[in-house]
Amino acid sequence: MAAASVSALAFEPASHAACDATAQLPWRRPTRAEAEAAVRTLIGWAGDDPRREGLLDTPARVARAYEEWFAGYAQEPAEILERTFGEVAGYDELVLLRDIPIESVCEHHMAVIRGVAHVAYLPSERVVGISKLARLVDAFARRLQIQERLTAEVAEALEQTLRPRGVAVVIEAAHECMASRGVRKHGASLVTRRFTGVFEEPERRREVLAALAG
Numbered sequence: 615m616a617a618a619s620v621s622a623l624a625f626e627p628a629s630h631a632a633c634d635a636t637a638q639l640p641w642r643r644p645t646r647a648e649a650e651a652a653v654r655t656l657i658g659w660a661g662d663d664p665r666r667e668g669l670l671d672t673p674a675r676v677a678r679a680y681e682e683w684f685a686g687y688a689q690e691p692a693e694i695l696e697r698t699f700g701e702v703a704g705y706d707e708l709v710l711l712r713d714i715p716i717e718s719v720c721e722h723h724m725a726v727i728r729g730v731a732h733v734a735y736l737p738s739e740r741v742v743g744i745s746k747l748a749r750l751v752d753a754f755a756r757r758l759q760i761q762e763r764l765t766a767e768v769a770e771a772l773e774q775t776l777r778p779r780g781v782a783v784v785i786e787a788a789h790e791c792m793a794s795r796g797v798r799k800h801g802a803s804l805v806t807r808r809f810t811g812v813f814e815e816p817e818r819r820r821e822v823l824a825a826l827a828g
């Protein structure tokens with residue numbers, strides 16, 4: 615469609631405090647109607663006509679999809695790790711969950727980050743259900759992120775809630791913003807690592823990295 619006809623569309627105005635980065639008003643979450651209007655604006659910006667039949671329901675679908683992609687904002691990491699188990703027969707060795715698939719969204723381009731996370735900790739008395747490690751990763755991944763912060767937040771939440779002797783988090787992920795646009799480097803992946811407690815010691819760090827490598 616021609617650019618002239620797109621610019622002639624009567625989009626709903628996006629002049630509310632929720633979207634205006636320069637506004638002095640406190641931020642508020644936009645309504646669903648405002649979110650859908652913003653999607654119509656982006657469809658127009660892409661060069662298409664949001665009024666055509668195939669696109670009529672798209673803003674509502676995108677709003678629903680956002681609720682899944684960004685479900686992490688509604689999750690409280692400490693609650694995920696609330697239930698712990700103390701009957702471990704003295705087990706005090708490494709607990710390591712490897713290859714947890716992750717999907718996140720980069721906060722610079724809102725493009726997908728996809729990869730795996732490895733989460734390890736050295737318990738002190740209590741352990742957490744392993745599914746909770748994956749849930750914890752998701753709670754932070756399903757937000758706008760940079761990988762370094764995602765890595766640090768997972769480690770910090772485990773450290774604060776479980777108080778283990780040490781935590782190691784390694785994430786390896788490909789950034790769609792580097793593959794489908796910009797520098798266009800398919801296959802490159804970013805590796806980020808965070809170590810706390812005993813894993814700050816070089817020897818223990820080597821041990822956990824060897825375990826992570828399988």
Ligand SMILES: Nc1nc2c(ncn2[C@@H]2O[C@H](COP(=O)(O)OP(=O)(O)OP(=O)(O)O)[C@@H](O)[C@H]2O)c(=O)[nH]1
Nearest residue numbers: 720721722723759760761762789791792795796797
């Ligand atoms: N450190 C880090 N950088 C990221 C992450 N996700 C995306 N980026 C980078 O964020 C940077 C944003 O740079 P800008 O120069 O502001 O944006 P840009 O002009 O779109 O940059 P290009 O992607 O190089 O075209 C880019 O280099 C991205 O590759 C991440 O998780 N961690």
Ligand SMILES: [Zn+2]
Nearest residue numbers: 720722723791
């Ligand atoms: Zn990006």
